[in-house]
Amino acid sequence: MAIPRKAKSPVEIPLTSTSDVAFLLLIFFLVAASNMSDRGVALDLPQTNKQQDKKESQNVEIVLTNEQITFMDKPIDPSQLRDAITTKLSGVKEPGMRVVILSASPNVTYERWSKVIDDIELAGGIPAPQMEEVTEVKGNEGGGGQ
Amino acid sequence: MKILRANKPQAAIPLCSTADIAFLLLIFFIVLSKNANESAVEWTPAVSVRQLMESEGSVVSVIIDKDNNLFVNGHQTSPNDLKFNMQSYLGDRPPGKRKVLLKVHKDVPERIYMQAIFDIGEVGGDLFRILDPEKQK
Numbered sequence: 001m002a003i004p005r006k007a008k009s010p011v012e013i014p015l016t017s018t019s020d021v022a023f024l025l026l027i028f029f030l031v032a033a034s035n036m037s038d039r040g041v042a043l044d045l046p047q048t049n050k051q052q053d054k055k056e057s058q059n060v061e062i063v064l065t066n067e068q069i070t071f072m073d074k075p076i077d078p079s080q081l082r083d084a085i086t087t088k089l090s091g092v093k094e095p096g097m098r099v100v101i102l103s104a105s106p107n108v109t110y111e112r113w114s115k116v117i118d119d120i121e122l123a124g125g126i127p128a129p130q131m132e133e134v135t136e137v138k139g140n141e142g143g144g145g146q
Numbered sequence: 147m148k149i150l151r152a153n154k155p156q157a158a159i160p161l162c163s164t165a166d167i168a169f170l171l172l173i174f175f176i177v178l179s180k181n182a183n184e185s186a187v188e189w190t191p192a193v194s195v196r197q198l199m200e201s202e203g204s205v206v207s208v209i210i211d212k213d214n215n216l217f218v219n220g221h222q223t224s225p226n227d228l229k230f231n232m233q234s235y236l237g238d239r240p241p242g243k244r245k246v247l248l249k250v251h252k253d254v255p256e257r258i259y260m261q262a263i264f265d266i267g268e269v270g271g272d273l274f275r276i277l278d279p280e281k282q283k
Contacts, residue, residue: 023170030177038247039198040191040276045267104256110210111192111252113259114277118196129263 043117044126059097060088060125064104064116081116085123100125184220187211189251194277201274206235207247208266214258225258229265236269246271 062081063070070076071084089098100120104113113129120127189211208228209217216223218231236244246266250259266273 020170023174027170027174027177030174038201038249038276039279040201040247040274041194041196041198043263043273043275045263045273104260106255106257108256109252110250110254110256110259113256114192114194114252114275118194122196129260 041118041121045129059128060085060100062100062102062116062120064102064108064113066105066107066109066112069116078115082119082123085120085125089124095126098124098126099128101128101130103130184209184217187215187217187220189249190253191249191276191278192252193280195280196277198277198279201245201247201276203243204245204247204274205239205243206232206245206271207249208232208262209249210251210254210259210262212251212253214254216262225261228262229269232266232269232271236271241270242272244269244271245274247274247276249276 061072068075069078069081071081072088076084085100089100092098102113102116102120117127117129184207187209189209207217207219209220211217216225216228218228219235221231223231232246236246248259248262248266250262263273
């Protein structure tokens with residue numbers, strides 16, 4: 001004869017307030033995300049082009065394309081750029097003489113350009129970005145992606 | 147003789163928490179509208195090896211997204227109107243209080259971001275580039 005068993009009472013987590021909790025969490029993370037501040041670095045822009053032109057022949061010049069970096073008319077490896085600028089600017093104390101003119105080709109990505117700006121500043125130079133036509137050089141002599 | 151009917155159970159929706167829900171919805175939409183300005187713009191910051199600083203007290207935020215679209219304080223603008231829009235936000239603020247945050251997607255080409263940088267310079271903005279710290283290898 002089958003022995004009748006007691007029906008088990010269902011064990012359930014009360015889920016009534018789950019949506020309320022989820023909604024509160026959503027608001028919490030929205031507020032927390034809006035309070036996150038951006039981080040970055042300042043870049044001093046040259047005030048006029050006149051001053052740049054006058055000192056152009058004396059300043060350090062870098063030409064940047066997607067294929068290579070040219071430092072004082074010579075191709076240079078990106079990893080050696082900072083040291084080369086540091087060496088070039090060693091002993092130069094006048095701020096005006098520490099200006100490094102950076103010309104980039106129209107297709108250079110922001111990240112690549114930004115890294116060169118970082119190298120200039122870390123080497124103690126004052127970057128002066130120039131807007132001019134720089135022709136892309138085919139091939140990869142002495143350069144390479146940074 | 148009248149036949150007595152059983153009382154029907156009342157099917158009323160409990161309205162006790164309606165005010166709470168309304169209040170939460172209000173907060174939600176306030177927060178959402180505050181964030182709607184820039185959160186929709188897709189851009190990935192460039193990586194920097196430098197020591198990054200917190201940006202405080204900015205007036206204008208210029209974003210160039212992955213499709214080379216320009217946004218000033220979350221509103222899309224054309225490259226020709228960038229200077230005018232920035233100037234309208236900067237007004238007559240003195241130097242040092244004209245901070246412009248520049249947020250550029252890492253793959254944007256020079257012809258786009260350089261024009262924006264020069265425009266920031268021309269309106270007398272204090273340029274602050276938003277970057278990502280380099281991850282430890």
